[in-house]
Amino acid sequence: MLYPHLAAGDPEVRNLIMHELQRRRDGIDMIPSENVTSPAVLDALGSILTDKYSEGYPGRRYYGGNEYIDQIEELARARARSLFGVTHANVQPYSGSPANQAVYLALCNPGDTVLGLSLFHGGHLTHGLGVNFSGIYYKHLNYTTTPEGFIDYDGLQQLAEEHRPRMIVCGATAYSRKFDFARLASIAHSVDAFLLADISHIAGLIVGDEHPSPVGHADVITTTTHKTLRGPRGALILCNGNPSTPLKAVEKTRENIPTLIDRAVFPGLQGGPHNHQTAAIAVALKEAATPEFKTYAHQVVVNARTLCAALIEQGHTIVTGGTENHLMLMDVTKHGLSGGEAEVALGKAGITVNKNTIPHDPRKPFDPSGIRIGTPALTSRGMKEPEVRAIAEFMHTALMHHTDDTKLADIRRTVTELSHAFPPYPELNQPI
Template identity: 50%
Template sequence: MSDNWNLQDDISVDDPEIYELIKKEKDRQRRGLEMIASENFASKSVLQALGSCLNNKYSEGQPGQRYYGGNHIIDQVERLCQARALAAYGLKPEEWGVNVQPLSGSPANFAVYTALVEPHGRIMGLHLPDGGHLSHGFMTNQKRVSATSVYFESFPYKIDPKTGLINYDELEANAKMFLPKVIIAGISCYSRDLDYKRFRQIADEVGAYLLADMAHVSGLVAAGVAPNPFEYCDVVSTTTHKTLRGPRSGMIFFRKGVRRVAKDGTKVMYDLEKKINEAVFPGLQGGPHNHQIAAVAVALKQAATPEFKAYQQQVKSNAQTMCTFLLEKGYTVVSGGTDNHLVLVDLRNKGLDGPRGEYILEEIGIAVNKNTCPGDKSALKPSGLRLGTPPLTSRNLKDDDFVKVMEFFDDAIHLAQEANKDCGPLLKDYKAKLHSPEFKDRVVSLKERVENFAIAFPLPGFEDW
């Protein structure tokens, strides 16, 4: 028996099977065009922090109040991350606090509900088919889909199907009837800016906390190119891996100080810090992932740079270019445009649906995701595609480059229309048609064009993996 625990071998030696899969994924990312709005490419320094020795340490509790010894360095890492988080959004520590321990966005949201809403208490979020998120309480007539809808009573607000915009008047009327404890201002596929001031007015009318889930736009907010939820909200949650371009993690910001002044002049203070911290730990999590927290700190430092602001400005510009192209080519863009990093394309006027559009694009090396559009009856067969610009902008694609990307997109959709003409309703028949001799060579040719274009743009991170 050897006493060599094999702990110093490179992954290529220790586990060549996983190493080869990682290399293949790296090659796929390099040769393809990632257009999924919730994705991005983390920097090399962020990935280095993720792969550091901080992974080894357990640190339940808050800095300075741990349940394990040996955490004096970990405390410094977490406090630095907290300080950088507040600085990134221009927040004063006497007015705001932040918990950087949530493992991702959905756990962060669930921690907020746990802290502020009693079991089966009431919340309101944007309806998932209208651009909301699962964690905002999605349910159907048949099933409580999200755990949020299982443990809390959720009532969705919706968009106006004619305009594709949030119907704030209807939200206000329903909030007055439903009386939620928390109103969520957040999106996963809504391309317009949120009116946080109007949300605040509605929340005040019904005595609700206002939670902004800025997961999708947190990088835009940090760069000052999107509306600032901190001006109006009580709590702000976010992921860190989308427009913020960090690791997969989450953060919860909470207000401190005076919440309101009562009629008798008494100051009613916020009491969010203890509730939220205890909801994260020990309520929902054990030890935080310290390597993630360090990587978040690295990303937050990057977010304070002029280069990051220029990046976010380009993200928005590229989205506008993408939207303009689609409209000029006769595509239906939900809400008629975009204010942020994403566009929702309704393919019904092209005789296609989301799954068919997603599949042909996947076949040529463009990654998007099918998405529900206003009026859809099923999330399993949605009408649209969600397109985002952050990943390709991180590869330094500019407006002219996005015109070329959208030409590939348009060529693929035309190919899909041809293949779908004589197909029935089954997706498998459509897929088979694309792989038939009639279409196979054309699909391969388009994929080669995409790859030849994509490889000219370097991929952030490590060279080979």
């Protein structure tokens, strides 16, 4: 039996977990920010490390009994440095948003001007949305994409020259093309701004050599660990240089970035690190350094390209006309649907995607024109080009019959059949 202690202690919670497991087994999750972690990562996450307090950094803790926790955090830091090719890594941010918050706290003062890609053109909340801390405490100006959906580098250069920001944030949540980090750095540095590269979505592709790295261009890099990197929820902040010991209050200069970052994470923003999460990050980073992971990252991109080509062939509109990474944005309006209606129809057919704005969307953010589709999770399940072509066909049929619940239920049965041949957690393949 799965989770026997939970069965005894809290059958209600276990029952809901079992339903979620069944949902994943029966359907195909295509949300680009999700993935399927390994049993080793899950073991570390569910370990006794969750009980320990260890405010501070290895060798400098505010609590006793941290001799093994120190070794775990050092291991995670060393693996992060080596995997990304930097000299400093902070592995303590609880998640991607707190990691970005720490960078703002480290490098900017409240009220400073920051430029980030608009959420409605693919950026993240923490890149300057008005209702987010980034838009509340900093003077945020957004750059956008061109009418075709590509980052408007010229527009960014102009904005940067006009407003002389303290920091430029690059990276995205819904962008299907490669970033030109050299160009972004040259724009930032031409106006003496810091460049933050938030590689949350593409970190796994970068370590798998499927996307250029921002190392050597960006002043600081943040990434979640749970998207293409296929680890637990969590985040890394990466940079070059070394922090001063002990960490002292310092000027916000380029040379001081490692110290500023470490101070911003703790004590600036967080208390005790989540040690079970740190251990699971260490495990994921070890996995990401293997040749198998490179093969995985390559297949993620091949699958996205294959899916995109098949959807275009069936007459669908893909923003920018293609993809170079793990995701794509599809404008569904020409078939008489909204993004929300497409999300619901595909959901009924057993395929999970999310509605999303498209660049220059004429519709409202809560009722946008598009959906966002990604291949990281299905690739982790072992699906390749033939399965992806079949999925494109299912998607097409579902969208063309989006009001026909009988047809959608038919598709769902076929999706579940395919899904069962590629279980997301083979190690948990027991009856529920």
